[in-house]
Amino acid sequence: MDWKKLSTTKITQVYKSIFLNQCYLCQTHCQSTICKTCHEGFPLNLTHCLHCKRPTHLPNILCGHCQTSLPTYQLCFAPYRFEGIIKTLIHSIKFNQGTHYIRPLTELLSAHLIDSYSKQSWPEQILYVPSHPNRIKERGFCQTQAIATQLAKTLKQHLGEQCPSLPKTNPLKKVKNTHAQHSLARKERLKNPQNSYLINGAIAEHVALFDDIMTTGSTIEHCVKLLLKAGAKRVDIWLIARTPDK
Ligand SMILES: [Zn+2]
Ligand SMILES: [Zn+2]
Structure with missing residues (x-):
């Protein structure tokens, strides 16, 4: 031949x-x-807090954290719990040996999003919670950027022109290299994201903010506040998985 x-x-x-x-x-x-x-x-996140999608034992309730202080994002989507096979796949992507799992995970997330947005308008822009440049250097890539890029491609195939756009350069930057969230106690994790991120670039009115997992929610909440201050009117959170409370 x-x-x-x-x-x-x-x-x-x-x-x-x-x-x-x-x-x-x-x-x-x-x-x-x-x-x-x-x-x-797969560990589906079926019973969860109505607002933050924190796994709960009872359905259709607001968790204690949301009752005390309701996070400022409008909606949060988290189809899975961060445990079992989902935990294994996300870890394997993060440490760069399992990047081929990005495609199946983004297909599952996009199917969940398409179903969830069937009766409301899609965001205009997809942003992601980035890693610090030093961390990216260590790992060789930024996993949230890689997943968000594939997610935007998958959504585009289904939505065409209606698809939210992923800016060439993510306007949300991580400027302070903080310790990995899971290695800190909850109190420390809540303190941790202060002044770690900044915005440099145009922000749409309706933004989708992607992160692979949400643990305490403090990083996400910090980023949402920055986005709202920078001109966003509404921020929706797109996650693959939500960590159950210990
Ligand atoms: Zn199979
Ligand atoms: Zn909640």
Whole structure:
């Protein structure tokens, strides 16, 4: 065979038929990137706080944290709990060996978002909570940027022109290298994000702020306040998973 004559389209077709019509986890043949059987093992976040999506034992309640001080974002979407297979996949993406799991996770999140926004208007802009440049240097990439980029691509395929845009440069910057949130006690985590982020760039009126997981919510709340101050009228939070309380 003359390999020079093999077109890129043909190579893509062959690649897709071999690798993409199968479940990323168990490799059985299926039309989506995660098969039904594997997805049954995913920790769905079904009972949660009405506002912040913190996993709760009872459905349709406001958690104690939201009753004390309601976070300033409008809506929060978190289809999964940060445990089990979801925790394994996100960790594996974060430490850069599992970047191929970005695609199946963003497909699951985009399906959840498309369903959730069926009766309301989409945000105009997708921003993400970035890592500090030093952390990006250590890991070789910023996982929230990589996931948000793939998410925007997946949404675009479904929504076309209606799709929120991902700015070339994220206007939300992390300027102070703080300790990893999970290594700190709750009290420390709540103090931690102060003055760690700033805005440099245009902010739309209706913004979607993506982060892979939300733990205490203090980083997100800090970023939302900055976005509201910079001109946003409404901020929605898009997460893959929400951490259950210990
Ligand atoms: Zn499977
Ligand atoms: Zn809550």
